[in-house]
Amino acid sequence: xxxxxxxxxxxxxxxxxxxxxxxxxxxxxxxxxxxxxxxxxxxxxxxxxxxxxxxxxxxxxxxxxxxxxxxxxxxxxxxxxxxxxxxxxxxxxxxxxxxxxxxxxxxxxxxxxxxxxxxxxxxxxxxxxxxxxxxxxxxxxxxxxxxxxxxxxxxxxxxxxxxxxxxxxxxxxxxxxxxxxxxxxxxxxxxxxxxxxxxxxxxxxxxxxxxxxxxxxxxxxxxxxxxxxxxxxxxxxxxxxxxxxxxxxxxxxxxxxxxxxxxxxxxxxxxxxxxxxxxxxxxxxxxxxxxxxxxxxxxxxxxxxxxxxxxxxxxxxxxxxxxxxxxxxxxxxxxxxxxxxxxxxxxxxxxxxxxxxxxxxxxxxxxxxxxxxxxxxxxxxxxxxxxxxxxxxxxxxxxxxxxxxxxxxxxxxxxxxxxxxxxxxxxxxxxxxxxxxxxxxxxxxxxxxxxxxxxxxxxxxxxxxxxxxxxxxxxxxxxxxxxxxxxxxxxxxxxxxxxxxxxxxxxxxxxxxxxxxxxxxxxxxxxxxxxxxxxxxxxxxxxxxxxxxxxxxxxxxxxxxxxxxxxxxxxxxxxxxxxxxxxxxxxxxxxxxxxxxxxxxxxxxxxxxxxxxxxxxxxxxxxxxxxxxxxxxxxxxxxxxxxxxxxxxxxxxxxxxxxxxxxxxxxxxxxxxxxxxxxxxxxxxxxxxxxxxxxxxxxxxxxxxxxxxxxxxxxxxxxxxxxxxxxxxx
Amino acid sequence: xxxxxxxxxxxxxxxxxxxxxxxxxxxxxxxxxxxxxxxxxxxxxxxxxxxxxxxxxxxxxxxxxxxxxxxxxxxxxxxxxxxxxxxxxxxxxxxxxxxxxxxxxxxxxxxxxxxxxxxxxxxxxxxxxxxxxxxxxxxxxxxxxxxxxxxxxxxxxxxxxxxxxxxxxxxxx
Numbered sequence: 001x002x003x004x005x006x007x008x009x010x011x012x013x014x015x016x017x018x019x020x021x022x023x024x025x026x027x028x029x030x031x032x033x034x035x036x037x038x039x040x041x042x043x044x045x046x047x048x049x050x051x052x053x054x055x056x057x058x059x060x061x062x063x064x065x066x067x068x069x070x071x072x073x074x075x076x077x078x079x080x081x082x083x084x085x086x087x088x089x090x091x092x093x094x095x096x097x098x099x100x101x102x103x104x105x106x107x108x109x110x111x112x113x114x115x116x117x118x119x120x121x122x123x124x125x126x127x128x129x130x131x132x133x134x135x136x137x138x139x140x141x142x143x144x145x146x147x148x149x150x151x152x153x154x155x156x157x158x159x160x161x162x163x164x165x166x167x168x169x170x171x172x173x174x175x176x177x178x179x180x181x182x183x184x185x186x187x188x189x190x191x192x193x194x195x196x197x198x199x200x201x202x203x204x205x206x207x208x209x210x211x212x213x214x215x216x217x218x219x220x221x222x223x224x225x226x227x228x229x230x231x232x233x234x235x236x237x238x239x240x241x242x243x244x245x246x247x248x249x250x251x252x253x254x255x256x257x258x259x260x261x262x263x264x265x266x267x268x269x270x271x272x273x274x275x276x277x278x279x280x281x282x283x284x285x286x287x288x289x290x291x292x293x294x295x296x297x298x299x300x301x302x303x304x305x306x307x308x309x310x311x312x313x314x315x316x317x318x319x320x321x322x323x324x325x326x327x328x329x330x331x332x333x334x335x336x337x338x339x340x341x342x343x344x345x346x347x348x349x350x351x352x353x354x355x356x357x358x359x360x361x362x363x364x365x366x367x368x369x370x371x372x373x374x375x376x377x378x379x380x381x382x383x384x385x386x387x388x389x390x391x392x393x394x395x396x397x398x399x400x401x402x403x404x405x406x407x408x409x410x411x412x413x414x415x416x417x418x419x420x421x422x423x424x425x426x427x428x429x430x431x432x433x434x435x436x437x438x439x440x441x442x443x444x445x446x447x448x449x450x451x452x453x454x455x456x457x458x459x460x461x462x463x464x465x466x467x468x469x470x471x472x473x474x475x476x477x478x479x480x481x482x483x484x485x486x487x488x489x490x491x492x493x494x495x496x497x498x499x500x501x502x503x504x505x506x507x508x509x510x511x512x513x514x515x516x517x518x519x520x521x522x523x524x525x526x527x528x529x530x531x532x533x534x535x536x537x538x539x540x541x542x543x544x545x546x547x548x549x550x551x552x553x554x555x556x557x558x559x560x561x562x563x564x565x566x567x568x569x570x571x572x573x574x575x576x577x578x579x580x581x582x583x584x585x586x587x588x589x590x591x592x593x594x595x596x597x598x599x600x601x602x603x604x605x606x607x608x609x610x611x612x613x614x615x616x617x618x619x620x621x622x623x624x625x626x627x628x629x630x631x632x633x634x635x636x637x638x639x640x641x642x643x644x645x646x647x648x649x650x651x652x653x654x655x656x657x658x659x660x661x662x663x664x665x666x667x668x669x670x671x672x673x674x675x676x677x678x679x680x681x682x683x684x685x686x687x688x689x690x691x692x693x694x695x696x697x698x699x700x701x702x703x704x705x706x707x708x709x710x711x712x713x714x715x716x717x718x719x720x721x722x723x724x725x726x727x728x729x730x
Numbered sequence: 731x732x733x734x735x736x737x738x739x740x741x742x743x744x745x746x747x748x749x750x751x752x753x754x755x756x757x758x759x760x761x762x763x764x765x766x767x768x769x770x771x772x773x774x775x776x777x778x779x780x781x782x783x784x785x786x787x788x789x790x791x792x793x794x795x796x797x798x799x800x801x802x803x804x805x806x807x808x809x810x811x812x813x814x815x816x817x818x819x820x821x822x823x824x825x826x827x828x829x830x831x832x833x834x835x836x837x838x839x840x841x842x843x844x845x846x847x848x849x850x851x852x853x854x855x856x857x858x859x860x861x862x863x864x865x866x867x868x869x870x871x872x873x874x875x876x877x878x879x880x881x882x883x884x885x886x887x888x889x890x891x892x893x894x895x896x897x898x899x900x901x902x903x
Contacts, residue, residue, distance in 0.1 A: 074826030
């Protein structure tokens with residue numbers, strides 16, 4: 001096993017025998033940071049700190065069981081011995097999985113069982129060169145990879161438009177060249193026309209030249225601008241598509257851990273920031289750097305000594321830019337974070353607006369918003385202020401160069417060593433030079449904003465899916481609908497299983513009712529069949545094929561779901577019913593609605609099947625929504641059907657209608673149904689009672705009821721009691 | 731709970747407060763937290779902060795090895811010194827949340843934020859994928875830092891840190 005090899009030699013030498021297992025803890029027994037080793041040999045368990053003697057020894061025969069007790073942010077490995085429990089190690093949360101495994105291993109050893117096999121998942125992975133943690137599913141260390149990678153990756157989006165961008169670039173070069181002509185013409189005008197008082201046609205020609213250059217310049221600028229807008233909008237469209245695509249690909253587990261409202265901002269504003277940099281930014285950078293080079297070339301040609309004065313402030317400006325660069329990036333991120341918090345806040349309270357109104361908490365919400373808003377204002381001032389501060393500073397510093405040229409050039413002109421026209425040309429070129437230099441700070445701004453945005457966007461794109469599709473998925477075609485659970489264990493957090501060692505075989509066409517207290521693991525059970533999550537241990541098979549080997553699109557085609565919270569998309573009722581089969585004919589839609597007992601109420605609506613539902617549309621009642629979603633499942637025609645509390649929170653008559661619809665729906669399909677009202681499960685072929693993540697009982701309603709002390713019997717009795725109380729109240 | 735009856739039913743939903751003097755805690759020979767509550771001894775006791783952020787040393791849920799609640803301690807300060815000390819220590823183990831005494835540096839390298847910190851439990855390093863999901867601001871100047879592997883540290887009040895630390899923090903809080 002790989003983990004033993006890392007046991008330091010100094011400890012290995014002092015062990016009483018060959019180590020069979022070892023693990024490193026990152027805390028000492030007193031809870032302070034530090035390294036400790038737990039080394040196990042056939043005979044004893046030893047604990048090593050920095051000293052050459054073990055700080056604790058336990059005879060292996062004393063051990064009866066080992067447990068990893070996880071606290072918050074860390075945990076403790078406990079050994080149960082014949083003399084009571086003993087603390088073996090303490091560790092931070094980074095090592096929870098490793099110590100969970102250690103506990104299993106030690107328990108197996110104590111009971112004389114086969115020790116479990118090590119899986120890579122149990123141990124945190126670190127970059128071999130810098131020692132920082134690696135994220136799951138990646139091999140490249142984010143720190144060791146080159147820092148220009150984000151930039152390069154971002155620019156890759158510009159690739160499909162390289163033709164257009166090349167034209168823009170060419171126009172840019174031309175504009176730059178043309179732009180440099182006017183000052184030179186001015187020089188000619190002063191030195192060759194005005195000063196010699198040469199009244200010939202030369203003046204007219206020079207003025208015409210000036211006019212022509214400015215006309216050509218504006219034409220080219222317009223062309224370039226149009227290309228920029230076109231490429232920019234296309235680029236932004238591509239980016240948004242990619243981000244959304246990445247979001248849709250991610251597993252449910254990713255969204256479970258995050259507030260969804262944040263993604264709205266990401267898709268839109270982050271892509272805008274990246275677009276701005278790539279089009280305006282890149283074009284500006286190339287234009288301005290080109291201009292700087294050209295201007296210097298001309299200035300050196302005119303008078304190289306004076307030009308050197310113009311260069312004096314440059315090192316200073318570059319140094320300032322380099323030092324401010326990271327600071328600006330951080331402040332942009334800081335400002336983004338406060339916008340993010342504000343968005344989450346608004347998203348939350350608007351989603352829960354009914355609760356806010358019902359409890360009359362509008363004032364609290366307003367003040368919560370005001371607080372977050374104040375933060376945003378503060379950060380806005382910080383970043384904008386910094387930026388506003390740099391701009392005048394840069395102009396001033398650059399201005400110093402001009403003053404030097406004025407003084408030195410002026411005295412040369414007085415001494416007659418320099419022509420006035422040359423000085424005037426130098427001064428105007430210098431003026432043109434400062435514009436791009438000021439853009440340097442604007443560029444810093446754009447680039448750091450864009451890189452921060454790109455970081456966040458690529459983070460989403462790079463997050464590996466928790467439920468990856470198999471490389472060569474097994475084509476399953478239309479399945480029979482046999483489902484088999486084999487030693488399935490799963491927890492939303494790996495070391496905290498919600499389902500433990502589930503074994504169940506379901507025949508094709510069978511209806512299974514899942515029963516149990518809330519939190520027992522019923523919904524998790526169903527989520528695993530849909531493969532919203534992958535099992536941690538064991539496997540689920542459909543028609544004998546491992547779920548992981550089936551393509552997800554294929555799988556979902558065979559599974560239909562009617563969930564507790566019925567979600568209808570923004571669109572018409574017909575579109576919602578035909579969600580999984582967009583090419584369904586009107587007859588098919590009506591038939592499905594008819595089976596779902598929804599046809600009548602839909603027809604009675606003023607807009608019939610074209611009634612808009614969802615966020616802004618017509619409001620359907622809970623029972624109506626239920627029936628629309630049943631119709632949606634019917635048209636999907638799945639082989640495996642999942643019903644999660646389909647009849648909760650509706651009145652008796654509606655329930656009867658839904659029941660009826662469901663009983664038509666389940667015919668001939670493998671069905672898993674969850675219901676709190678046990679009476680709704682009386683059609684089930686078998687009931688599975690789940691208790692604390694384990695299957696407690698399996699059997700028909702009658703069989704389970706016959707068990708006097710059975711878990712199902714208790715649930716039924718409790719429910720009878722409840723309905724008796726309700727009856728009295730009613 | 732053998733006597734049953736209506737009174738008992740009600741008790742089951744009542745929060746049971748353990749009065750000072752009813753409970754004594756100590757550490758067993760194996761280093762495990764144990765105690766005697768109401769004359770009954772428990773070889774293993776697990777403690778939970780009920781309001782971990784608002785009341786760190788008040789409202790402590792005392793549970794047996796299986797996680798069943800024995801009762802709630804209203805305030806550690808009301809207990810005898812020995813028990814209070816041991817209880818504090820156990821809370822420190824279970825809620826592993828070292829307090830930051832100095833921020834040596836906060837650096838962003840590529841897409842990881844690296845923190846070098848001095849804490850009450852010794853020096854440590856944290857790595858975060860981003861700041862907006864790994865920094866929490868529960869109120870006041872308090873900051874909870876969580877790293878990619880789930881490790882946490884707490885800055886009780888960042889405004890009270892030394893000037894070097896505050897410098898490091900200016901652009902991240």
